[in-house]
Amino acid sequence: MKSTIIRNGRIIDPANRRDEISDLVIVGSGIADQSAVNNPQSEIAEIEEIDAKGLIVAPGLIDMHVHLREPGFAHKETIASGARAAAAGGFTTVVCMPNTSPIADNPSTITWIKDRARDTASVNVLPAGAISKNLEGEELAPIASIVQSGVVAITDDGKCVQNHELMRRAVEYARMVGVPVLDHCQDYNLVGNGVVNEGEWSSLLGLSGWPAAGEEAVVMRNILLAELCDHHIHCQHISTAGSVRLIREAHARGVKISGEVCPHHLALTDASIQNFDTNCKMNPPLRTQRDIDAIIEGIADGTLTILCSDHAPHAAFEKEVEFDRAPFGIVGLETELGLFIDILLHQRKAISINRLIEMFTIEPAKLLKLDAGTLSIGAKADITLIDPNREWTVDASKFESLSRNTPFHGWKLKGRAVRTIVGGEMVWAL
Amino acid sequence: MNTRWNRKDLLGLRELSADEINLVLETADAFKQVGTREIKKVPALRGKTLVNFFIEPSTRTRTSFELAAFRLSADVINITVAASSLSKGETLKDTAKILEANHVDIIVLRHSSAGAPQFLAERLRSSVINAGDGAHEHPTQGLLDTYTIREKKKRFEGLHVAIIGDILFSRVARSNIFALTKLGARVTLVGPSTLVPRVFEKLGVTVSYDIDKVLPTADVVNLLRIQHERQRKEYFPGVGEYIRLFGLTKERAKLLKPDCLIMHPGPINRGIEIDSEVADGNQSVILDQVTNGLAVRMAVLYLCGGIAT
Numbered sequence: 001m002k003s004t005i006i007r008n009g010r011i012i013d014p015a016n017r018r019d020e021i022s023d024l025v026i027v028g029s030g031i032a033d034q035s036a037v038n039n040p041q042s043e044i045a046e047i048e049e050i051d052a053k054g055l056i057v058a059p060g061l062i063d064m065h066v067h068l069r070e071p072g073f074a075h076k077e078t079i080a081s082g083a084r085a086a087a088a089g090g091f092t093t094v095v096c097m098p099n100t101s102p103i104a105d106n107p108s109t110i111t112w113i114k115d116r117a118r119d120t121a122s123v124n125v126l127p128a129g130a131i132s133k134n135l136e137g138e139e140l141a142p143i144a145s146i147v148q149s150g151v152v153a154i155t156d157d158g159k160c161v162q163n164h165e166l167m168r169r170a171v172e173y174a175r176m177v178g179v180p181v182l183d184h185c186q187d188y189n190l191v192g193n194g195v196v197n198e199g200e201w202s203s204l205l206g207l208s209g210w211p212a213a214g215e216e217a218v219v220m221r222n223i224l225l226a227e228l229c230d231h232h233i234h235c236q237h238i239s240t241a242g243s244v245r246l247i248r249e250a251h252a253r254g255v256k257i258s259g260e261v262c263p264h265h266l267a268l269t270d271a272s273i274q275n276f277d278t279n280c281k282m283n284p285p286l287r288t289q290r291d292i293d294a295i296i297e298g299i300a301d302g303t304l305t306i307l308c309s310d311h312a313p314h315a316a317f318e319k320e321v322e323f324d325r326a327p328f329g330i331v332g333l334e335t336e337l338g339l340f341i342d343i344l345l346h347q348r349k350a351i352s353i354n355r356l357i358e359m360f361t362i363e364p365a366k367l368l369k370l371d372a373g374t375l376s377i378g379a380k381a382d383i384t385l386i387d388p389n390r391e392w393t394v395d396a397s398k399f400e401s402l403s404r405n406t407p408f409h410g411w412k413l414k415g416r417a418v419r420t421i422v423g424g425e426m427v428w429a430l
Numbered sequence: 431m432n433t434r435w436n437r438k439d440l441l442g443l444r445e446l447s448a449d450e451i452n453l454v455l456e457t458a459d460a461f462k463q464v465g466t467r468e469i470k471k472v473p474a475l476r477g478k479t480l481v482n483f484f485i486e487p488s489t490r491t492r493t494s495f496e497l498a499a500f501r502l503s504a505d506v507i508n509i510t511v512a513a514s515s516l517s518k519g520e521t522l523k524d525t526a527k528i529l530e531a532n533h534v535d536i537i538v539l540r541h542s543s544a545g546a547p548q549f550l551a552e553r554l555r556s557s558v559i560n561a562g563d564g565a566h567e568h569p570t571q572g573l574l575d576t577y578t579i580r581e582k583k584k585r586f587e588g589l590h591v592a593i594i595g596d597i598l599f600s601r602v603a604r605s606n607i608f609a610l611t612k613l614g615a616r617v618t619l620v621g622p623s624t625l626v627p628r629v630f631e632k633l634g635v636t637v638s639y640d641i642d643k644v645l646p647t648a649d650v651v652n653l654l655r656i657q658h659e660r661q662r663k664e665y666f667p668g669v670g671e672y673i674r675l676f677g678l679t680k681e682r683a684k685l686l687k688p689d690c691l692i693m694h695p696g697p698i699n700r701g702i703e704i705d706s707e708v709a710d711g712n713q714s715v716i717l718d719q720v721t722n723g724l725a726v727r728m729a730v731l732y733l734c735g736g737i738a739t
Contacts, residue, residue: 199629200629200632203598203627203629203630203632203633204444204604204633205544205545205566206544206563206564206565206566206567206599206601206604207544207545207564207565207566275548276544276545276548276549317521320521320523321521321522321523321549322522322541322543322545322546322549323543323544323545323546323549324543324544324564325543
């Protein structure tokens with residue numbers, strides 16, 4: 001059996017309240033006790049040593065919001081390439097959204113994704129299933145069947161169930177089968193054909209506005225339904241100050257509601273659209289500095305608990321069109337950790353590295369009931385080595401992702417993953 | 431004036447300086463004079479090829495650009511949406527690259543998407559002239575409106591211009607706002623709150639919902655077409671109520687100063703945003719706008735066409 005010893009790193013394992021300079025031992029695919037390698041009787045054939053001096057040794061990071069585009073859109077991304085991008089970004093587990101083709105609203109598609117991930121992916125790929133059939137928001141998907149097929153959550157991400165009654169029944173049903181409901185919060189009437197934040201820049205550029213209230217109305221709806229159904233609803237990619245306030249107020253009443261944040265909603269404002277750069281077109285759209293400040297406050301005070309990328313690859317030819325015709329979304333897996341460390345730790349000093357790691361590990365693991373996100377003895381050896389002070393420049397041409405649609409090309413960031421280990425195997429190293 | 435023109439494209443008036451706007455207006459003075467001659471043609475763009483690339487229907491703007499190009503001796507072809515391969519699924523980028531491969535010097539683009547002219551300009555060596563992009567800008571309309579005001583009023587400083595109607599969806603309004611505020615005029619936007627959101631005040635203008643208070647101090651009123659036929663019905667309850675609140679009726683026209691100019695970019699909805707007799711009355715400069723449009727477009731083609739190589 002093979003063993004690896006990660007020497008002299010700062011081990012941060014929030015699940016065990018551990019933060020110390022020490023060695024971490026991997027035997028086979030699991031995390032082992034120090035004694036495992038010292039025992040002369042052990043069957044360890046070779047020991048690899050990794051010098052982690054100056055690095056943080058964290059549980060493998062989890063990104064619970066990515067689009068891997070397979071099946072159906074393999075020209076944008078495949079499960080294999082998306083997994084490589086995840087590994088390069090420091091992620092050992094990703095949750096892929098169901099808006100593939102076919103839609104992941106049925107057991108056979110879910111099974112196909114899981115098989116494909118097993119055969120081709122270097123990281124753990126966990127599918128999310130649809131709430132409604134074909135993401136149409138009209139009738140429930142076979143939620144219990146897709147849960148039995150192995151989805152970790154249900155969501156119509158990219159779409160949003162508009163019918164509150166249908167959403168209510170979905171939440172009740174999800175409670176029965178024990179999966180959380182994730183929701184892309186967008187009121188279709190309020191948003192209309194909006195493509196950018198409604199405000200000064202949309203007015204100036206004559207682009208259709210996507211008002212903050214279009215998100216907040218559905219966050220409010222979800223708070224009411226989480227309360228009514230006594231079940232967890234997780235609001236995806238929170239982008240507005242109002243949403244943060246609503247979730248904070250709901251938490252004070254003990255409502256089972258949560259929210260996640262994407263790095264682009266912290267790094268950029270809607271002023272970035274002034275040259276009609278389609279790599280600044282995402283859904284929900286880039287907002288204002290006031291929203292950014294409120295989201296960072298929400299992260300700092302624990303209102304928003306999860307960080308994710310909403311990794312949304314699109315081919316260059318698809319993005320290189322008129323602004324209002326371009327698809328929404330950007331790739332994020334390979335820039336996400338750097339942006340969050342740079343903004344939340346270095347620039348804004350909003351949270352500690354320990355809290356950042358929690359938001360990428362035990363928070364999503366708890367929400368999705370995953371057996372992941374810890375360095376406990378016996379746990380699967382999913383590990384991310386992070387250099388929080390390493391300065392680097394984003395180079396989209398070097399991305400592992402098949403797509404290059406990022407507004408962050410050329411950005412200088414401080415902090416990144418330097419090595420990613422999944423089940424004891426090194427899947428990526430800088 | 432020492433301003434030099436060094437733009438191959440005219441994409442909008444937001445990025446132009448007051449000096450650059452004045453340069454276009456002064457250049458247009460010379461071309462306006464050409465239109466009064468027996469031989470209405472100069473050789474400025476001889477040997478150059480201009481494509482009128484209209485991915486949205488237009489008659490007057492296209493005709494005006496075509497005439498302007500003819501008078502500058504350019505060779506002109508017109509591509510409209512029905513004839514365009516865009517309707518066969520080709521991307522704007524590919525269509526434009528094909529035009530460039532045919533050594534087209536100037537592309538005049540009308541497009542329903544805001545930003546489409548900038549998209550082309552960034553990718554082509556040819557000059558790109560924005561002939562209206564979505565609700566973004568219509569710079570030659572803004573310039574011809576500005577030219578007409580300058581011709582009649584001789585100044586901008588201290589002038590009060592009221593732009594009335596559907597501001598939210600109007601590229602004409604935006605180009606006028608950018609030009610007039612740079613030149614020193616005071617601009618008031620008037621219309622229903624749904625079509626004239628307060629956020630426009632961030633552009634340095636005043637927003638008013640009371641036309642009767644604005645008209646008496648206006649030196650110019652520019653009435654925008656109410657696009658009722660394709661307006662989303664939730665923006666205002668109907669044409670009747672619009673006329674009652676914001677229509678320039680004969681009665682309301684009496685509130686205007688006698689020397690207040692009445693402008694309209696056309697096509698006019700007679701009896702809706704403006705009373706038919708008022709549109710034809712002696713304060714109306716609507717036909718001067720058309721004449722000046724030709725001179726302004728000649729100036730723009732001349733200036734940009736002289737930069738592109």
